[in-house]
Amino acid sequence: MDSAAARDPVPPVAATRPHQITTPFGASREDPWYWLRDDTRENPEVIGYLNAENAYTDAVMTPLAATRDALFDEITGRIKADDASVPYREKGWWYYVRFEEGGEYPVYARRRGSMEAPEEILLDGNALAEGKSYYQIGDWAISPSGARIAWAEDDVGRRQYVLKVKDLATGAVHEDGVAGIAPNLVWGADDETLYYVENHPETLLGYRVKQHRVGAAPAADRLVYEEGDETFYLSITRTRSERYLCIDLRATVSTEMRCAELADPSRLFVFAPRQRDFLYDADHLGGRWVIRTDWRAPNYRLMTVADADVGDRARWQEWIAHREDAFIGGFELFDDFIAFEERSEGLRRVRVIPKAGDSFLVASDEPAYVMGLSTNAEPGTHWLRYGYSSLTTPQSTWEVDVASGERRLLKTDPVLGYDASLYATERLWAPARDGTKIPVSLVYRKGFERNGRAALLQYAYGSYGASSDPRFNLAVPSLLDRGMAYAIAHIRGGQEMGRHWYEDGKLLHKKNSFTDFIDVTDFLVREGYAAKDRVAAAGGSAGGLLMGAVANMAPDRYAVMYAGVPFVDVVTTMLDTSIPLTTNEFDEWGNPAEPVYYEYMLSYSPYDQVKAQDYPALYVDTGLWDSQVQYWEPAKWVARLRAVKTDDNPLLLRTDMEAGHGGKTGRYVRFRRTSEWYAFMLDRLGVR
Structure with a gap:
């Protein structure tokens, strides 16, 4: 594809320096970009490299500046300037x-x-x-x-x-x-x-x-x-x-x-x-x-x-x-009833159990949605307040009378210029290679045709038992209005289908998360929801690990990928107990001080598995002050990819020098990064 974002600028090249990473049992491997780690965030050579990567990203994005700015205005234009929560x-x-x-x-x-x-x-x-x-x-x-x-x-x-x-x-x-x-x-x-x-x-x-x-x-x-x-x-x-x-x-x-x-x-x-x-x-x-x-x-x-x-x-x-068929989540106690979140059939629902009478699930009118307990500050009430959202319905606050079953809508978050009736959502089940059915939540603008020619963005997380619920995303209509479909793959490692779904996607089963994601992509392409050369993928943090692993395992399935604050240097990080989160997570990933976990983690660690092959176009971001996934993980990964990959697809590293794991926090400014990534993605997918 002759892309405006692929011409002219020359990326920075990070120097290599010998450095051995060893384990307590004697295994070792070379890490020539380890020098990019600077705990002080003050080393001028490291800061200079990160600034050079930012300058390169600026240069690559210059032809797409108008698209980026238009997307930013479009997305933030949906925000009601003087909005307020339900009291x-x-x-x-x-x-x-x-x-x-x-x-x-x-x-x-x-x-x-x-x-x-x-x-x-x-x-x-x-x-x-x-x-x-x-x-x-x-x-x-x-x-x-x-x-x-x-x-x-x-x-x-x-x-x-x-x-x-x-x-x-x-x-x-x-x-x-x-x-x-x-x-x-x-x-x-x-x-x-x-x-x-x-x-x-x-x-x-x-x-x-x-x-x-x-x-x-x-x-x-x-x-x-x-x-x-x-x-x-x-x-x-x-x-x-x-x-x-x-x-x-x-x-x-x-x-x-x-x-x-x-x-x-x-x-x-x-x-x-x-x-x-x-x-x-x-x-x-x-x-x-x-x-x-x-x-x-x-x-x-x-x-x-x-x-x-x-x-x-x-x-x-x-x-x-x-x-066996329902997972009990968070609960709230009241004088005359209890309410708790229940995961069943891949959805997060709310169940109410009164002191007198039968239990019931709070009703919904859509096939794919997410419910959750809202703020219920006083236990003496008979009204239960809960939140509701779907891929087509903005976040809404409801309450239900536990005695009568009456429901009333207190507020739907205003989304200016958005008409939910123009969009449709589906719940699909994609077969994984081992026969497991993976739930998929999908949304598109009505009139979308399953003709195998559309562009698609597929998202997933798939770790820690954290479920990727099908909730409304303020930015996504900008993709749907341009003819794209958007899918959430509820892969193993989350908890959408119960505790076993999590257990089957961690430790020595972690690769199920990656293959599930790939298999969902193959299913959606096979079913005509996307062209095989017009699929984008996105994930952040542990979802960034997912992106890195999938990029190594199936680079031909994706035209472009977004890896946000990605956990990509799995083995080195998990060997270093001085890094925040490491020791807490041995039961999630394994302890690489033990050979069986070391070998398994090494076999999928994105940084270690980079190889001489063609990769998708990649947009990677990080924050200099990130305490969850340290900035040097994506920086090292990008440096290795630049040195090894065989394609000329653009590879961008955007470092926010003034933020951490979640990026900027302002309600408008946080969409700057989304708009830049979307502009890059649309260009690579040929979406006008």
């Missing part, structure tokens, strides 16, 4: 989030008693972000009396937050200087006490829970708990009853909760001791605990235990039994 009531206040015209960041506000009362601004994200190239509010919490707000903010993109507290009556902000924390805050029993999670200075993972007194110096903060096992993630919550502070310790195959009365955190008790292959979480209301657990129940069940019997698993009583 929810809590302790006599109505809370909501709104945006101002031209504002990149949200404004958090409330009104006392009713929405007709005067507005009180809690936090103005635009004012707080002024003068900063990056800004994010990671968490916020209102004190027990409602007089103060605490929040965690990050102005670097490294996901290392700073604690701030504001007196709402006066507007005075307490600059207590508590830094290096996770975005996870819980107020204590009064307006003076806060609990937070402190991050480890090297691994950047939460490992301590501390108690802070507002106005006190961080050195005076009291240690509540410290976790010594680096394979566990740590977070804190307050129970539904508002009686307990709970520390949630979570590894891939093991969990443990430690709880204490909010008024006395020194008396922590272990809810159920950790052990391998035993997962649970619990909440408290009405004098009893409700537990969601995989104990003798791979798809989970719900159990209960009285306050007096906590700590003895033998006293747990089954409430909602395990089902």
Whole structure:
């Protein structure tokens, strides 16, 4: 294809330098681009190389600037400038989030008693972000009396937050200087006490829970708990009853909760001791605990235990039994019912179980959709609020009367210029090479013809049991309106079809994720949804690993690929326990210090499996301050691809020098990268 994006500019070439990576059992391999790792982010040679890659990307994209800018205007033109969330009531206040015209960041506000009362601004994200190239509010919490707000903010993109507290009556902000924390805050029993999670200075993972007194110096903060096992993630919550502070310790195959009365955190008790292959979480209301657990129940069940019997698993009583055909997800407790998310038939639904009467699934009118519990701040209500979306329906907030079954729509997020009736969605089942049926969610503009000539973008993630639900994407109509189809492949490694779907796509079964993705592509082409030479693929983070592996395994299936913040140097990263997330994820990927995992991981690691062959056109992006997937992984991968691949297809590396794993956070600016990738993709697919 004679493409405007393929001519003239010359890409930078990264130098090679000898460097051996060794394992504890003696295996070694050469990594000539290891020098691109700079933990300080200050090495001028490394920064110079990243800037050179950005300059090359700028040059390649120059002929496509008009398309990129038009796409940006088109996508952001769908955003309602002065939108607001559906208010929810809590302790006599109505809370909501709104945006101002031209504002990149949200404004958090409330009104006392009713929405007709005067507005009180809690936090103005635009004012707080002024003068900063990056800004994010990671968490916020209102004190027990409602007089103060605490929040965690990050102005670097490294996901290392700073604690701030504001007196709402006066507007005075307490600059207590508590830094290096996770975005996870819980107020204590009064307006003076806060609990937070402190991050480890090297691994950047939460490992301590501390108690802070507002106005006190961080050195005076009291240690509540410290976790010594680096394979566990740590977070804190307050129970539904508002009686307990709970520390949630979570590894891939093991969990443990430690709880204490909010008024006395020194008396922590272990809810159920950790052990391998035993997962649970619990909440408290009405004098009893409700537990969601995989104990003798791979798809989970719900159990209960009285306050007096906590700590003895033998006293747990089954409430909602395990089902082979349905996975129980998150739940919410109410005085007169319980609601939980259920995955069945590849969809995420909401099931309600009243105290009196039969359980029921909340209804939907589309074949492929996603439901989820929304903000339900008060347990005494008979109305359940939930969110709903599909590939054609923008995010909507509904509520259902549990007693009568009445449903009412509270809001559908406005999408300016968008008419849902012009689009159609399908749920398909693609056969994998081992006979497994892979669910596929597909959307296109009505009038689309299955004639084998269209262009297609296929997306997937497929790791950590995280499901890629078919929800509305504000940018996708720009593709559909140009005649493309968009598909989500619900590959193994996610949890769309239950716990076994996840188990079949991790550790020594990880390659199922990659072959599922390829097999879905072959199916869609075979069924006429796309031309075989007009397929694009996209994935980010662990989905970027997917892209890298698929590019090595089946480069001829794709004309162009997007790999966002891609986890592509699997073996080197998993051998280095100083890198954030490494030790937590041995049960996801395997520990390459063990030969069986080393050899298997090496056999699919995208960086290690680059070979002398033709590759699709590639758009790769990363953030210099990424703490999840370090920037040097995609940088090294691109350098190796440039040195080895045999084609002349463009290979772009875009590094955001001022952001981390999620890129820019503003509601408009975050679409800059999407617009650039879309322009590149449309050009490579020949879409006008």
